[in-house]
Amino acid sequence: MTVSPLAPSSFPDLPKIAGINLATAASGTRYRGRDDLLLITLAPNSRVAGVFTKSDTAAAPVCWSRTIAKTGKALAIITNAGNANAFTGSLGHKAVHDMATGLAATLKCNANAIMIASTGVIGEPLDTAALTPYLGKLVENQTASWQSAANAILTTDTFAKGAYATCFIEGKKITLCGIAKGSGMIAPNMATMLGYIATDAALPASVLEYCLHEASDESFNAITVDSDTSTNDSVFLMASGSAANRPLTDPLDPLLNGFRTALGAVTRNLATQIVRDGEGATKIITIDVTGANSKKAARQIGLAIANSPLVKTAIAGEDANWGRIVMAIGKLGIGISTNDIGIDIGGHAVARAGMRVPDYDETPIANHMTGQEIDLRVTVGAGFGTARVWTCDLTHGYISINANYRS
Amino acid sequence: MTVSPLAPSSFPDLPKIAGINLATAASGTRYRGRDDLLLITLAPNSRVAGVFTKSDTAAAPVCWSRTIAKTGKALAIITNAGNANAFTGSLGHKAVHDMATGLAATLKCNANAIMIASTGVIGEPLDTAALTPYLGKLVENQTASWQSAANAILTTDTFAKGAYATCFIEGKKITLCGIAKGSGMIAPNMATMLGYIATDAALPASVLEYCLHEASDESFNAITVDSDTSTNDSVFLMASGSAANRPLTDPLDPLLNGFRTALGAVTRNLATQIVRDGEGATKIITIDVTGANSKKAARQIGLAIANSPLVKTAIAGEDANWGRIVMAIGKLGIGISTNDIGIDIGGHAVARAGMRVPDYDETPIANHMTGQEIDLRVTVGAGFGTARVWTCDLTHGYISINANYRS
Numbered sequence: 001m002t003v004s005p006l007a008p009s010s011f012p013d014l015p016k017i018a019g020i021n022l023a024t025a026a027s028g029t030r031y032r033g034r035d036d037l038l039l040i041t042l043a044p045n046s047r048v049a050g051v052f053t054k055s056d057t058a059a060a061p062v063c064w065s066r067t068i069a070k071t072g073k074a075l076a077i078i079t080n081a082g083n084a085n086a087f088t089g090s091l092g093h094k095a096v097h098d099m100a101t102g103l104a105a106t107l108k109c110n111a112n113a114i115m116i117a118s119t120g121v122i123g124e125p126l127d128t129a130a131l132t133p134y135l136g137k138l139v140e141n142q143t144a145s146w147q148s149a150a151n152a153i154l155t156t157d158t159f160a161k162g163a164y165a166t167c168f169i170e171g172k173k174i175t176l177c178g179i180a181k182g183s184g185m186i187a188p189n190m191a192t193m194l195g196y197i198a199t200d201a202a203l204p205a206s207v208l209e210y211c212l213h214e215a216s217d218e219s220f221n222a223i224t225v226d227s228d229t230s231t232n233d234s235v236f237l238m239a240s241g242s243a244a245n246r247p248l249t250d251p252l253d254p255l256l257n258g259f260r261t262a263l264g265a266v267t268r269n270l271a272t273q274i275v276r277d278g279e280g281a282t283k284i285i286t287i288d289v290t291g292a293n294s295k296k297a298a299r300q301i302g303l304a305i306a307n308s309p310l311v312k313t314a315i316a317g318e319d320a321n322w323g324r325i326v327m328a329i330g331k332l333g334i335g336i337s338t339n340d341i342g343i344d345i346g347g348h349a350v351a352r353a354g355m356r357v358p359d360y361d362e363t364p365i366a367n368h369m370t371g372q373e374i375d376l377r378v379t380v381g382a383g384f385g386t387a388r389v390w391t392c393d394l395t396h397g398y399i400s401i402n403a404n405y406r407s
Numbered sequence: 408m409t410v411s412p413l414a415p416s417s418f419p420d421l422p423k424i425a426g427i428n429l430a431t432a433a434s435g436t437r438y439r440g441r442d443d444l445l446l447i448t449l450a451p452n453s454r455v456a457g458v459f460t461k462s463d464t465a466a467a468p469v470c471w472s473r474t475i476a477k478t479g480k481a482l483a484i485i486t487n488a489g490n491a492n493a494f495t496g497s498l499g500h501k502a503v504h505d506m507a508t509g510l511a512a513t514l515k516c517n518a519n520a521i522m523i524a525s526t527g528v529i530g531e532p533l534d535t536a537a538l539t540p541y542l543g544k545l546v547e548n549q550t551a552s553w554q555s556a557a558n559a560i561l562t563t564d565t566f567a568k569g570a571y572a573t574c575f576i577e578g579k580k581i582t583l584c585g586i587a588k589g590s591g592m593i594a595p596n597m598a599t600m601l602g603y604i605a606t607d608a609a610l611p612a613s614v615l616e617y618c619l620h621e622a623s624d625e626s627f628n629a630i631t632v633d634s635d636t637s638t639n640d641s642v643f644l645m646a647s648g649s650a651a652n653r654p655l656t657d658p659l660d661p662l663l664n665g666f667r668t669a670l671g672a673v674t675r676n677l678a679t680q681i682v683r684d685g686e687g688a689t690k691i692i693t694i695d696v697t698g699a700n701s702k703k704a705a706r707q708i709g710l711a712i713a714n715s716p717l718v719k720t721a722i723a724g725e726d727a728n729w730g731r732i733v734m735a736i737g738k739l740g741i742g743i744s745t746n747d748i749g750i751d752i753g754g755h756a757v758a759r760a761g762m763r764v765p766d767y768d769e770t771p772i773a774n775h776m777t778g779q780e781i782d783l784r785v786t787v788g789a790g791f792g793t794a795r796v797w798t799c800d801l802t803h804g805y806i807s808i809n810a811n812y813r814s
Contacts, residue, residue, distance in 0.1 A: 057737025057745045087733045087745065089762030122730025123763050226716040231734055309633040309716070309801075310809055317810025323529025326494045327638055330464025338464045338494065355496030356530050394716075396806050402717055403724025403802075 004183075006276035006284050006372060006392070007159040014146035014164050014177045017198045019043030019240025021142035024152040025134040029127065030082030030120065035152035037131065038079040039138040040196060041107070043240045048074045049208035050115070051216045053233040059086030061116040062232060064096045068115050069236070072205020075113040077236055078103050078135075079194065081153050081181075085118040085126040086231035095126040102132040106139045117194050117234045119155055119181065150179035153194055156401060157183045157277050163269035167258035172245035174201045176262050180235075180270040183225065183277040192230030193220060193274055197266055201259060202241035203248065210251035211263050212237040219267035222299070222389045224306045225278035226398070237263075275390045280397025283315055284390060285374045292385030297334060301380060302389035304328045312394035318369040320362055322350045329380065336380050344377040345369075411590075413683035413691050413779060413799070414566040421553035421571050421584045424605040426450030426647025428549035431559040432541040436534065437489030437527065442559035444538065445486040446545040447603060448514070450647045455481045456615035457522070458623045460640040467492050467499030468523040469639060471507065475522050476643070479612020482520040484643055485510050485542075486601065488560050488588075492525040492533040493638040502533040509539040513546045524601050524641045526562050526588065557586035560601055563808060564590045564684050570676035574665035579652035581608045583669050587642075587677040590632065590684040599637030600627060600681055604673055608666060609648035610655065617658035618670050619644040626674035629706070629796045631713045632685035633805070644670075682797045687804025690722055691797060692781040699792030704741060708787060709796035711735045719801035725776040727769055729757045736787065743787045751784040752776075 020042055024035040042048070050069030052062050068074055078099060085092050096116055104111040118126065144152075150160035164177045182193030197212075216235055241247070248256055276284050287305050292298035305311055308328040314321035322343050329336055339354035346368025349357050368374070374393075427449055431442040449455070457476030459469050475481055485506060492499050503523055511518040525533065551559075557567035571584045589600030604619075623642055648654070655663055683691050694712050699705035712718055715735040721728035729750050736743055746761035753775025756764050775781070781800075 053737075054740045055734070055737035056740055056743040057733050057748070084730075087730060087748070087758070087761065087763075089746065089760070091762065122733055123758070124730075125763075231737055309805070313806055313809035316806065319810065323491075323494060323531075326464050326529055327462070330460075330462035330638055333461045333463055336463040339496070341464070341494075351494070351530070353496070354494065355498065356494075356532075394806065395810075396803050398716070399720055399723065399801065399803050399806060402720035403726065 003158045004277045005282055008273065011147045011150065011160055012162050012164060014162050015175055017175060017177055017200050017240060018242035019046060019200060020198045020238060022144040022146065022149045023138040023142040024144045024148050025138050027131050027134055029130045035148065036081045037134055037138060038149050038152040039142065040077045040238070041142060042075050042238055043242065044075070046238055046240045047072050047203060047205040047208055049205055049212045049237045051212055051235045053230060055231050057087060057231050059084050059118060059231045060088060060092030060096045061085055061118045062234060064100065065115040065117065065234060068112060073113065074115050075109050076103060076107060077115040077117060077196065079117040079153050080131055081155055082120040083118060083124060083126045084120045084122050084232045086122040088123065088125050091125045095128045098128045099131065103135050106135045115236065117232070119153065119192060119194055119232055122231060146177055146179055153181040155181065156279060157181050159277060161270055161273040161277070163266045163273070165262035165265045167262035169201060169245040169248065169259055170255055172243050174199060174243050174245065174259060174262070176266050178266040178270050180274060182274040183279050193233050195220060195235035195270055196238070197236070197263065198238045200241070200243040201239045202243060202245050203239050207249065207251045207256070208237050208239055211260050214260065215263045215267040218264060219271035222387070223271045223275050224303060224389065224391050225275065272390055275392050278392035279401045280395040281392030282395055283372055283374050283393040285315060285376060285392060287376045287378065287389050287391070289378050289380065290386045291340070291379040291381040291383050293381070293383040294385040295387060298385040298387035299389065300332055300334065301329055301378065302387045304332050305376065305378065306389050306391035309394055312391065315369065315374055316393035316395045320345055320365040320369050325376065325378065329378065340381040342379040346375050410565045411684050412689055415680065418554045418557065418567055419569050419571060421569050422582055424582060424584055424607050424647060425649035426453060426607065427605045427645060429551040429553065429556045430545040430549040431551045431555050432545050434538050434541055436537045442555065443488045444541055444545060445556050445559040446549070447484045447645070448549060449482050449645055450649065451482070453645055453647045454479050454610060454612040454615055456612055456619045456644045458619055458642045460637060462638050464494060464638050466525060466638045467495060467503045468525045469641060471503045472522040472524065472641060475519060480520065481522050482516050483510060483514060484522040484524060484603065486524040486560050487538055488562055489527040490525060490531060490533045491527045491529050491639045493529040495530065495532050498532045502535045505535045506538065510542050513542045522643065524639070526560065526599060526601055526639050529638060553584055553586055560588040562588065563686060564588050566684060568677055568680040568684070570673045570680070572669035572672045574669035576608060576652040576655065576666055577662055579650050581606060581650050581652065581666060581669070583673050585673040585677050587681060589681040590686050600640050602627065602642035602677055604643070604670065605645045607648070607650040608646050609650060609652050610646050614656065614658045614663070615644050615646055618667050621667065622670045622674040625671060626678035629794070630678045630682050631710060631796065631798050632682065679797055682799050685799035686808045687802040688799030689802055690779055690781050690800040692722060692783060692799060694783045694785065694796050694798070695793070696785050696787065697793045698747070698786040698788040698790050700788070700790040701792040702794060703792070705792040705794035706796065707739055707741065708736055708785065709794045711739050712783065712785065713796050713798035716801055719798065722776065722781055723800035723802045727752055727772040727776050732783065732785065736785065747788040749786040753782050
């Protein structure tokens with residue numbers, strides 16, 4: 001598969017996080033010549049948090065891991081790529097149980113310390129018998145790099161996604177490393193994406209959970225490729241505590257500002273990489289909405305624009321078809337006044353107060369549309385609600401990928 | 408432009424409705440070699456009703472016609488194709504006023520008896536000076552056929568859409584003729600579509616309005632091509648009264664059952680023709696949802712499936728990728744239980760009680776997927792809510808059309 005033209009030039013150099021180990025393996029169950037299993041193990045006193053798909057048809061591994069994440073403690077996360085173990089009924093729950101108990105036996109821990117993530121085809125029973133033989137090998141050789149880990153979880157992705165940031169908590173240096181996968185079935189509330197962020201910070205699970213929700217809301221929940229939400233989305237935040245900082249207990253403690261900023265940077269970086277790997281994407285589109293009555297309304301407006309097939313195809317065609325942006329704003333029916341709408345593309349004024357600007361010149365805008373990074377700014381009134389969302393264009397590539405791939 | 412492979416073999420033979428006349432003209436403002444103006448005039452005692460887009464950014468002609476329709480009376484509807492007169496601010500309202508007063512002067516009536524519809528590009532001021540010179544010609548020669556009328560209102564459509572039905576009201580034969588346009592920016596709540604249904608029935612405006620809303624809800628509001636909702640959608644029901652039936656005043660009067668059935672048949676026929684002309688469509692998809700807690704929930708589920716790019720591309724690829732149907736049901740997050748979900752494709756059981764059926768055989772389903780008419784049936788529980796929605800597949804053709812057309 002051709003690498004997305006929007007891909008970063010290389011995978012970043014992610015450092016090891018003390019207390020968190022990685023292992024990968026190739027089960028050969030669906031893919032040839034690549035790893036499709038990822039084991040992450042955590043030092044005994046690690047703390048974890050998770051955010052998961054809000055889909056009513058959440059997959060069996062999501063149901064399992066959601067419960068474990070609530071305890072704030074885990075010792076391992078096992079991930080398989082190629083089969084989502086979704087809509088597999090009692091067989092799916094049995095498969096999850098088999099994986100967890102199998103790995104727990106190998107790790108000599110309780111099955112309730114094992115989290116599970118799956119990605120791939122929906123509706124086909126997961127053949128755990130084909131995967132469990134690799135658990136011993138994974139546990140024995142936990143020396144994989146973040147890049148290998150990022151590669152092992154891919155499905156239709158065209159490049160591995162990683163990001164990191166550092167910060168300080170009361171003078172102790174903290175590192176955060178993240179990897180993610182996802183390129184289709186991407187919409188807010190955790191679409192087909194898996195994310196794993198590891199840090200050496202020492203923080204209680206309640207703080208991790210707050211910070212992960214906060215960061216996800218402005219990153220993974222602010223992107224959309226195709227408005228479709230997956231059954232399997234999961235993002236995990238793991239903290240080994242090896243940085244030995246004082247474990248602050250209030251997520252809003254100013255001493256944690258640096259950590260929250262760093263986590264936000266990592267999740268935003270990973271989220272926009274997912275958009276950059278949007279199926280068939282040739283352009284990444286950043287949409288800023290201001291002047292809405294609430295943050296929620298601003299997000300809705302941004303997503304209405306981001307999910308509009310007509311807007312996305314126009315951008316694919318490098319057409320500054322801003323009338324379709326007007327349409328997308330209006331179609332929500334949430335009481336926007338046409339006369340309050342203003343639009344800028346690439347920093348150039350297109351519309352003000354519900355009309356095209358009098359001296360409208362499409363030349364600089366048409367030029368902006370030929371680039372890979374498209375900026376849309378929309379104002380809808382005098383409210384204080386703002387939002388930023390990211391999406392990609394809708395191209396022939398999306399059709400080709402999805403008319404042929406069984407996901 | 409190639410005619411949609413789903414188009415009917417020919418335009419139906421629509422009879423003239425006594426008291427309702429048609430005229431078309433070519434202004435040459437946007438299109439070459441075709442008509443782009445349609446005038447419909449109504450006998451003095453005609454009654455009218457309308458349903459209009461719910462978009463917050465409704466176009467100037469919609470704002471105007473909505474007001475007139477509420478009075479239940481009109482003498483003419485003038486339509487232009489090529490410019491939507493949407494998001495045109497005060498210039499747009501002036502253009503509507505100029506068209507109405509110009510036509511009223513020619514027809515020697517009040518401007519408040521003129522309804523207006525526009526379709527085409529959003530955001531460009533409508534140059535009425537280029538259109539008003541044709542009003543005299545239109546009024547002088549009102550002998551156009553329904554087929555000519557249907558052709559004059561097209562934009563990206565690949566075929567003209569007409570339908571008719573007859574019924575009896577207390578022994579008087581009633582005829583209904585309808586035409587419509589629309590193939591993109593189609594979603595419930597009146598997407599870029601215009602519809603005109605004329606009848607010789609004698610019925611008060613209140614009855615027409617009830618019946619039109621009822622019929623639209625199960626037809627124009629139950630179709631989606633791309634989830635995008637237009638700024639200009641309008642459907643008009645015109646009743647000349649020339650059939651001289653007794654004007655019944657209660658829309659639920661059993662004596663009107665035949666009329667309501669006939670109107671439903673015409674609107675459903677037109678609506679499915681719009682789907683058949685969905686931009687790039689190669690397959691029409693009928694989705695039946697049963698077992699939902701309410702009719703509204705059933706409709707939501709049907710539309711979630713119908714609007715899913717992943718479902719639509721899979722069908723374009725003739726892939727019985729039913730896992731994506733599960734995803735689409737789940738993504739609504741309205742509390743469906745996975746274990747209640749059942750799916751049939753082309754009459755063949757795919758899933759029951761949240762799992763693939765044990766003896767699943769994809770052969771007959773794969774065969775069904777190669778056809779032009781795809782049937783999906785989804786059950787989500789034991790509720791009494793049912794809905795039927797129609798959509799089309801999402802193909803390279805949609806991308807090609809919309810990456811190049813300025814709508």
